[in-house]
Amino acid sequence: MRSQIPAVILAGGLSSRMGGGDKGLLPLGDTTLLGHVIDRLRPQVGDMVLNANGDASRFDAYGLPVVADGIADYAGPLAGVLAGMDWAAERGATHIVSVAADTPFFPTDLVARLGQGRGDAVIALAASMDPKRGQVRQPTFGFWPVALRDDLRAALQDGLRKVVIWTSRHGAAEVLFDGYAMEPFFNVNTPEDLEQARAMAACAKAIK
Template identity: 35%
Template structure:
């Protein structure tokens, strides 16, 4: 048995992908695309050969993560309690004495990470080994003993959420990776992602059916185009749909069994993909299919669960509950009359597309600073 395999069998890797990613605008970071593939795929390709088993800790986009072929484990307790809860979940499910934790947004991890971490941990008698890039400790790139689960669960019950403070209760060794300082560059925000690739601003519009989301889009998009804004749109359909027609060659070829069908003319092309995404498609995966370099702004219709910035549309005649009290991602509301709101956010006139346009332009300018 090679040295790599000897160490691999002792370790389960847990990829932490269960956070809310607020600094990324609420996007599921695992499915943010870099160099043609999602961040989670970069991490898997590096970490999977180094360990005997691999788990993914995720709390959304479950069908998408399941398609990767790795076991998915959701937080033992909900409400997005942070990386310590993800670690507790990993320790709970791991079958090995050692568990290696890595974040889903670190695409350039060392290919000898686990080997070096475990060697140092065993040589020092440490309970936790944490990577150090030569400048600082990388707190969530950590190898720890599974037997620490009880200690971690106790800390969580007492309200502890700081990784470093919990580490302070145990014997920790830092593992020097100063020879690979760029290996731990992660993508915590859209600014950091923009350094690696171009990324358009995102703005969602949420409302009850019948409020007029599409009607507003049809008015707003031409106005944005007049201002020189390059606009993309992602729409969540709650029903089956078809963009082709029976009798057309492309329709018949797709129905004959083609998994992907791309049709192109001199002015337009469309890619149709047959793929079961479960009850809720992954927004980040859909976003990654767009050519970000050609867009300034992506308007999103639907996808209420995503924690991206949103404008709520509301018409009192529908007698529906407001959405913003239960969604902190709503940054403004456009309604047909002034409303008494539970928190202070800008109010717009839903029938005044010029006012909505100005709000969107101001938002876009802020995102592009």
């Protein structure tokens, strides 16, 4: 089910465990990690924007607008969320959804379920079940009100970096995504993760 809510794809990290560069541009099947993310997200949302730092032209092939962090020194995913909020505010949007550029198998009903599952909360974060840790937040997958962008900007300027600390201040809901054959929020941080993602993609293609 498609909504008109805009979305920001977070690709502004340093990719230090991958040796630097853009993880989203790494090949996965017949496209890239970012290509998978865009294909999965497009049917769920309205406009999309890519949050990335540096030369935006390296993403020209994807046909998306690119916005950089407005907070200096790689302030983490919240800086990308804020960049997305500012972009959405210019378009008159009241909310925005965020996803990560290195997580190619997130649910195809992510946006609808975040919107429905937040209840009366102003923010909703996705969560999944871990065999050892139990329910685990997925802080780069969220439903965010644009009205909180000035509050978020002030928090970042004060040095806050942890998503969970800021979202807890505003009573964020957790929406559990469970019962999948594969971990829906599996993300690629290392070369070994990339090999696993390729195996997962091949398996998913074979099942279809």
